[in-house]
Amino acid sequence: MVPITPYHYLVLSAALFTIGVLGVMLRRNVIIIFMSIELMLNAVNINLAAFSQQWQNAIGQVFAIFVIAVAAAEAAVGLGIILAFFRNKDTLNVDEMNTLRW
């Protein structure tokens, strides 16, 4: 059995990222789309941690922590927008969020 290299983690991360992209593309519930974005951010963090281990350098982990902080900010603001939108339109369907669409 081959030893586990950072390469394995990169493949896993690519697959997880694609699952997130599929969620964004296929679902219409805006909360599910937000969760798919969190999945993609997690995939990126796995990449950062894998490279951090490969180079024996903790900077990758520091960047992953920044990514987590930005994800927390994004989730707070995004969910606030979702609440405000739901209050006005009574829907969570992204196909009906077309007020700004030409």
Next chain:
Amino acid sequence: MLEAIVFYTLAVFTLGFGVLVITARNTVHSVLFLVANFLCVAVLYVALAAEFLAVIQVLVYAGGIVVLYLFVVMLVNLKAIPEARVDPRRRSRLGFVLAAALLAEVSAILVYAGSRSPMAPAPGAPATPAPGNTETVGWLLYTDYLVPFEVASVLLLVAMIGAILLARKQEA
């Protein structure tokens, strides 16, 4: 050997929960699968010797962000919404094709990079035993990355104020 077993088990669980997140019909189930996914990723961080990151993952993601999601899912009463109408202009098959193209592209990059330079574990491994992971990360955060760290705290403050303003009931 043990490492391989742990990795493959965790990989299967991570991807499986990820698929369940985007396929679950009930949004609450989706959020709970997301928690399981985050916990699996946290164990992956431990396997990658990033213990501090694993703790942060559990605290911030599984503890904080997911609770926020659950609050919003409970606040918006999804049962009251009639079956979502489908935009006729929406093309789901195109989404599949685009995601498959992305996967093919990333796989091609991985195969290409793997064939050119097989990843040697730790080329610049230090001879001396490294200090604890938390100590290293904390040292970096408070020396080299002090300014980004402070900017991140300001960003979180702004996000907090923005979320309160956005979600507040309008009295006008």
